[in-house]
Amino acid sequence: MNQDYIIPEEWSIVEEGFDKNRVESSESLFSLGNGAMGQRANFEESYSGPTFQGSYIAGVYYPDKTKVGWWKNGYPEYFAKVLNAPNWIGIDVEIDGEKLDLARCKEIRAFRRELNMKEGWHRRSFEAVLQNDAEVRVDARRFLSLEQDELGVIYYEVTPLNRDINIVFHPYVDAGITNEDANWDEKFWEPVETRFSNREGFVVAQTFKTHFRVATYMHNTLFRNEEELALGPVTTESADDKVQLSYEVPVKKGEKASIQKLGGYTVSMNHDKDKLIPAAQEVIRKAAEKGYKTLLEAQKEAWSRIWEMADITIEGDVKAQQGIRFNIFQLNQTYLGKDARLNIGPKGFTGEKYGGSTYWDTEAYCLPFYMATKNQQVARNLLSYRYNQLDKAIENAEKLGFRNGAALYPMVTMNGEECHNEWEITFEEIHRNGAIAFGIYNYYRYTGDYSYIPEMGLEVLIGIARFWQQRATFSKARNKYVILGVTGPNEYENNVNNNWYTNYMAKWCLEYAAEQVEKVKEEYSEDHIRISGKTGLSDAEIQRWKEVAEHMYFPYSEEHGIYLQQDGFLDKELIKVADLDVSQRPLNQKWSWDRILRSPYIKQADVLQGFYFFEDHFSRSALEKHFDFYEPFTVHESSLSPCVHSIQAALLGRMEQAYAFYLRTSRLDLDDYNREVKEGCHITSMAGTWMSIVEGFGGMRIKDNILHFSPKIPGQWEGYSFKINFRGQVLKVSVKSGGTEFVLEGDKALTVAVNGKQVTVEPGNLVAI
Numbered sequence: 001m002n003q004d005y006i007i008p009e010e011w012s013i014v015e016e017g018f019d020k021n022r023v024e025s026s027e028s029l030f031s032l033g034n035g036a037m038g039q040r041a042n043f044e045e046s047y048s049g050p051t052f053q054g055s056y057i058a059g060v061y062y063p064d065k066t067k068v069g070w071w072k073n074g075y076p077e078y079f080a081k082v083l084n085a086p087n088w089i090g091i092d093v094e095i096d097g098e099k100l101d102l103a104r105c106k107e108i109r110a111f112r113r114e115l116n117m118k119e120g121w122h123r124r125s126f127e128a129v130l131q132n133d134a135e136v137r138v139d140a141r142r143f144l145s146l147e148q149d150e151l152g153v154i155y156y157e158v159t160p161l162n163r164d165i166n167i168v169f170h171p172y173v174d175a176g177i178t179n180e181d182a183n184w185d186e187k188f189w190e191p192v193e194t195r196f197s198n199r200e201g202f203v204v205a206q207t208f209k210t211h212f213r214v215a216t217y218m219h220n221t222l223f224r225n226e227e228e229l230a231l232g233p234v235t236t237e238s239a240d241d242k243v244q245l246s247y248e249v250p251v252k253k254g255e256k257a258s259i260q261k262l263g264g265y266t267v268s269m270n271h272d273k274d275k276l277i278p279a280a281q282e283v284i285r286k287a288a289e290k291g292y293k294t295l296l297e298a299q300k301e302a303w304s305r306i307w308e309m310a311d312i313t314i315e316g317d318v319k320a321q322q323g324i325r326f327n328i329f330q331l332n333q334t335y336l337g338k339d340a341r342l343n344i345g346p347k348g349f350t351g352e353k354y355g356g357s358t359y360w361d362t363e364a365y366c367l368p369f370y371m372a373t374k375n376q377q378v379a380r381n382l383l384s385y386r387y388n389q390l391d392k393a394i395e396n397a398e399k400l401g402f403r404n405g406a407a408l409y410p411m412v413t414m415n416g417e418e419c420h421n422e423w424e425i426t427f428e429e430i431h432r433n434g435a436i437a438f439g440i441y442n443y444y445r446y447t448g449d450y451s452y453i454p455e456m457g458l459e460v461l462i463g464i465a466r467f468w469q470q471r472a473t474f475s476k477a478r479n480k481y482v483i484l485g486v487t488g489p490n491e492y493e494n495n496v497n498n499n500w501y502t503n504y505m506a507k508w509c510l511e512y513a514a515e516q517v518e519k520v521k522e523e524y525s526e527d528h529i530r531i532s533g534k535t536g537l538s539d540a541e542i543q544r545w546k547e548v549a550e551h552m553y554f555p556y557s558e559e560h561g562i563y564l565q566q567d568g569f570l571d572k573e574l575i576k577v578a579d580l581d582v583s584q585r586p587l588n589q590k591w592s593w594d595r596i597l598r599s600p601y602i603k604q605a606d607v608l609q610g611f612y613f614f615e616d617h618f619s620r621s622a623l624e625k626h627f628d629f630y631e632p633f634t635v636h637e638s639s640l641s642p643c644v645h646s647i648q649a650a651l652l653g654r655m656e657q658a659y660a661f662y663l664r665t666s667r668l669d670l671d672d673y674n675r676e677v678k679e680g681c682h683i684t685s686m687a688g689t690w691m692s693i694v695e696g697f698g699g700m701r702i703k704d705n706i707l708h709f710s711p712k713i714p715g716q717w718e719g720y721s722f723k724i725n726f727r728g729q730v731l732k733v734s735v736k737s738g739g740t741e742f743v744l745e746g747d748k749a750l751t752v753a754v755n756g757k758q759v760t761v762e763p764g765n766l767v768a769i
């Protein structure tokens with residue numbers, strides 16, 4: 001049974017009723033972020049029940065020394081940790097001498113949380129009866145400003161319900177925090193300095209080893225019945241890593257005592273490391289001038305600008321609507337594309353898992369979403385991120401014995417260095433290199449901006465091609481090139497030979513790189529001279545790439561008429577997932593690893609991932625055959641999986657199945673399909689959810705510089721619409737059961753193909769088909 005406590009609403013995520021077993025899941029689901037920082041929806045007041053505390057700052061990480069049972073040569077020195085950052089949200093609340101703690105109250109009534117996605121804020125309210133019989137209503141609102149991304153705002157209000165009470169608010173900033181995930185139980189933060197005044201507190205701390213320095217700040221304003229109080233703290237406490245200011249507000253029954261807390265971080269990535277407190281004071285000054293209401297208005301406006309471009313509407317299906325908006329909201333909370341040093345972590349700002357921020361997820365899944373819903377520069381920033389890390393990818397390949405500028409991009413990274421240390425992934429899950437080349441191809445296909453390739457992309461393609469050429473070995477027995485000892489996208493198989501997806505990717509990369517070298521030589525000769533000089537590329541080397549590509553081996557079954565996921569796949573006991581007892585799922589929580597490895601079960605799209613990337617290379621009937629063969633063995637225990645199957649099911653006209661996969665991808669976290677949402681949300685796969693509507697149901701593709709659509713609609717929906725930014729013009733597509741409408745916000749006519757037929761959309765005119 002999946003979780004089903006989230007109340008379906010079109011624009012909000014809502015939970016009603018307090019259940020301590022749901023606290024950690026809700027902490028993930030109600031997370032906030034603004035691209036620069038983010039946090040789990042931890043309570044402001046102290047909570048002694050099970051909780052997973054997490055605040056995060058984009059780009060700030062800790063290189064946690066590798067811990068393995070047995071060291072293998074080539075292992076990275078460290079596993080980057082997504083760092084739990086100092087806490088700025090904390091406000092302990094004392095009522096007539098007793099701490100408010102939802103785990104210890106006699107009674108909790110009317111508990112409600114809302115994450116308002118339209119306007120970008122979180123609100124939690126409840127009534128509680130404390131052990132001392134004081135009854136209070138609490139209303140706590142907060143948001144992370146998009147406008148000033150170093151700023152968070154809390155408005156926390158307490159109303160006594162049964163008697164006059166004395167409230168003491170204890171707001172604090174605290175760098176004495178730890179990570180859930182730490183290899184050696186070490187502290188990651190070193191305190192540097194604290195400072196405070198009547199209303200403000202600062203803790204400056206820096207990370208060990210990486211020396212990111214951060215000032216965590218707060219600025220407090222107290223109110224009674226919304227009237228500002230000129231109160232100073234009754235006590236102040238400061239340790240070397242914490243500042244707490246305590247304000248006493250006596251209130252009569254029915255009156256309101258409130259605290260507005262401005263807080264957040266200034267970081268040495270963006271400021272002089274010795275001037276972080278003045279920088280924070282400047283943020284406070286600007287924000288305090290505006291006040292809560294004005295800041296909230298700006299927040300609503302900033303989110304409305306995002307939604308204006310990124311929203312997808314679904315009519316007639318509230319759960320599906322809530323699902324897609326949740327995905328779009330979380331993606332925008334995680335990454336806004338303003339800073340080419342940042343990337344999109346699989347858990348965003350919602351948890352620590354997966355250390356590091358950048359996986360192949362970015363190129364394989366996230367790029368299309370950002371290309372279509374933001375301007376082109378955002379996608380270019382994602383690509384340049386890899387270009388800027390090319391030297392590290394070359395070093396990484398050298399550590400594994402590759403030469404001559406071969407580049408192996410890391411499985412996961414923060415700064416370009418590999419941070420993953422399971423041998424079957426670090427050394428073997430090399431298909432990731434292909435996704436990076438595919439991202440370049442996809443960027444050009446979508447934006448038409450070729451300039452990226454001569455400027456930066458070609459060097460990346462050369463490094464990647466060199467890697468594949470050296471990684472493939474010639475098998476005399478097969479008279480073909482083979483790629484041995486790999487892990488494909490399906491991580492439920494390790495150390496296999498000739499994973500079809502990997503071999504196909506390798507062949508494609510080699511050919512694509514060779515073609516681009518040719519094209520740059522002809523059309524951008526200066527760049528070609530520069531790059532050839534820098535890389536020492538010769539015609540003979542390109543010949544070798546072509547030779548490997550041309551003679552690549554692909555495992556194939558004549559009997560089934562399909563490519564095999566890897567050598568020997570058919571030796572497995574081919575029992576379909578549908579025939580497994582449900583008590584055995586998810587397999588990764590129920591089965592031993594060796595049993596998983598021997599089984600035919602597929603964690604995530606593997607062969608089908610290749611069919612997704614290279615759809616045009618295969619006939620529809622070939623796709624159908626492969627889909628019918630592999631789908632029944634796929635357990636979708638990676639969040640990256642159902643979206644690919646949804647797109648393919650839609651292409652094959654299997655709308656019921658496409659819809660079921662869509663729900664699974666879009667509500668993966670809301671309904672907690674994989675029973676792990678308390679660790680954080682699956683941010684990168686959320687871009688896959690977007691693809692399953694736009695590419696799946698909408699059938700959007702780009703072929704020969706033209707947008708193609710083949711709109712379909714699930715029976716459960718009355719209609720849906722989405723917008724895309726295609727080469728500087730915005731096209732709105734609305735699909736209803738009766739037909740599809742296009743409206744162009746742009747200045748030149750755009751020709752699109754609908755079910756194969758070309759139509760021209762004039763700016764401002766509605767075209768109905």
Ligand code: BGC
Nearest residue numbers: 346359360361491638640684
């Ligand atoms: C998936 C990988 C993915 C990673 C991060 C793993 O579970 O198998 O494909 O890159 O999660 O999302």
